[in-house]
Amino acid sequence: MKVSLHVNGKTEEVDVADSSTPLLYVLRDNLKLRGPRFGCGLGQCGACMVHIDGRATFSCVLPVTAVGDRKVTTLEGLMEGGKPNKLQQAFIDEEAAQCGYCISGMVMQAQALLNKTPNPTDEEIRRHMEPNLCRCGTHVAIMRAIKRAAVA
């Protein structure tokens, strides 16, 4: 079946075999957007996070047919003029990744916070980032990156 999606400012038409296919699979496999990752597939870890109408959302438990006309933004969609945006650059500058698997989701979650609260407290950052898991223990660097982007 054909499904129409608004992704990163463009309207995309995709063909899916199963109407319950997760948005994540369509983003990665059909649209070749490899920012969002498959982690647990259960809405537990946050590696698959994208923005749905500006809100950080697990894309692994969102059936593609349920997206409707809501706007999807992936890690790629945060780029500005072909370059990393302020938050993405802050993650690079702080080397806020070890294996890096969770980082796309971390950036999406953090961007959603900064869009609402440009200068969050440590407590606000910690609470907001809670849904996203990092197995390497990069949390301290992630905190630094978010704060760097907040004040920059």
Added chain:
Amino acid sequence: MSLRRILLAVVAVGILVVLGGFALMWRPAIAPVATSAKSQTDRKAIDHGAELASIGNCADCHTSPNGAAYAGGRPIPTPFGTIYASNLTPDGETGIGSWSEEAFKRAMRDGVDREGRQLYPAFPYDHFTHTTDADIHAIYAFLMSKPAVRNAVPANELAFPFSFRPIVAGWKLLFLNRNALEPDSSKSAEWNRGRYLVEGLGHCGSCHTPRNALGGEKKGSAYAGGVAEGWNAPPLNASLVTAHKWTVDQLAEYLSTGWHRLHGAAAGPMADVAKNLGRASQADVHAIATYIASLSPGAEGAKAAVPAGGKVMKDQSAEVVAIYNGACAKCHNDRLDVGPSQAISLAYSTAVQQPESANTVRVVMHGIEAYRTDGGPYMPAFEGILTDKQIASVVQYVRARYTDRPQWTDVNSQIAKARQEGAQP
């Protein structure tokens, strides 16, 4: 007599009754004492007190989000306004460090603070009044062994006349029954222990018994189900509808882990209760389960009316089936394989069986986060993943597919309410 005189007489008698009542209920201040954590050396009493405080779920109300344990300040919403839980640490000025054991016992039994002021019954002394001297001694020893935390709690936000503390004395005349629970010799020691804990420290009825307009528990409808922070506290008596009838062992497992594969997860305010009961004496938790199971007598082990895989559904919209398969069935997979999120078959879920949709709606919208750091059931919050309309349709689909009960009529209003009130901290 003129009407005016009659009115004056009525008013005068009224004032006398009120004054008489105050005199009757008046309690003096108890002299302050200097207590410090160092003065508590009875390790056995402290440890026992810690277990009892877990059964009382004291830390849940008396700890504010991200605040120090027992340092108070958590806002407790009531129909009469907001009450801020007090600081139970032994700080001399902002806590209960100047309270003697006698003063603490009076608060637990009579709902009066050290200075002699009436305490609001958000502090469930109508249950705690049944606690024995020995248990109060242990809880006191435990609280006084905690580090003193300086935390001045905000003033309550209550409208007049509820802001006038002495009226609580009248409430107590109606709803505080100080008579001790006499053991029932026809029942086992374990049942009696369970009743003592459930009716007393555990204060289960505070949520699971409906309340009247004055905020008192309706004793005639004990354990017929109530409300707690927007969630339904399901009945604990025979009126509870479930897929499987609870057994004592199932209840004990649920109460101490927050989950049972034939019933579901303790979510909302019950999650903290279960997390605290996990730290209590497991013999006591079993006793609690024994008493609670006895409130709904009947045959155990009946099979669920609907099989784990649900009913075969016809004439469902392709849209809701896609949502169910893509969002819910990733974890609720009908194979009795609960997986890492401990997601049970929805045919077994107690929440899905209830006459109101509140608990199902809240679990879907806000997820289950409470066990994240301890291990236990987990569910992502679907508010934001799905639209309100999609949530309403999938919730009704689950009700139709996994129960034999009628469609809910309150789903849209429960979604609006859950959205307005937000997830509990």
